[in-house]
Amino acid sequence: MTLVQLEYIVAVDTHRSFVLAARQCFVTQPTLSMQIQKLEEMLDAKLFDRSRQPIVPTEIGEKVIAQARTVLTENQKIRELVVDRKKELSGELKIGIIPTVSPYLLPKIIHGFVEKYPLAKLVVWEKTTEEIIRQIKSGLLDCGLLSTPLHENNLIEIPLFYENFVAYVSENSVLADKKSIVPKDIDLDETWILNEGHCMRDQVLNICQRKNSTKSSQQFEYNTGSIETLKRMVDQNNGATILPELVLEDLTAEQLKRVRYFQSPEPAREISLVTQKSFLKRKMIGALQKEILAFIPQKMLDEKQKEVVEK
Known part of the structure; x- marks a missing residue:
């Protein structure tokens, strides 16, 4: 049994394809298949059900692959012991970040991080929470910037800051005449989400505190994954929406007049760095954490007077 063979079975499990796994491992598919077959012969067990598409591990294969991931992680830690002795931070950090955080945080910290650590490379993907969790678990991502808590036992959450929610309202909204609001003031039938x-x-x-709203009283229903689009819908089509606090830094003076704050305790979301329990690249993740905290306003570092809203 070799580390290379373990890398191959983990790659197949991650991509559920021998072709994609071979491409990731920079080998031909016959080479990868042959090495996996040798491992199966040595173990006297089939690790993958090749009759299904996409390919899935067998029952014993799942257990072997889980242990293989542990072995490869521990092997990588040995290399990191040497890397951590070097003064300069180097290497690649693969990050997943949700779209409601990325445009308001990432541009503010990238320049400082790259300038301080010229030998380090950040590789960032915008993805949904579910995708990021899955890819952290499979090793495709080193960490994620997510809204927590996630209630995932095999992941570590490092809380960074607590971001308030605010309402952004049109002149014709029922909220426009209020100086501050409470959650029960929100009418989902006029709210873009x-x-x-x-x-x-x-x-x-x-x-x-409502789980269903279809805007049944309106002639138009819009589905979007962009906060910027929600904001523009309010600007041009009336109604209201809910924004995370970091968005406010990019609003014009005229747009800020449309913001309504919640009364205390203000609803907020917790944003955390999320990794595997046996996570690698601790030095790089620590540097990223430090860079983010340097940008975040002091008032957002404390959860007092806030009510963290779970998903």
């Missing part, structure tokens, strides 16, 4: 699959949609519904 994100489509299914985005954790912030569920948080907004939880704030309003």
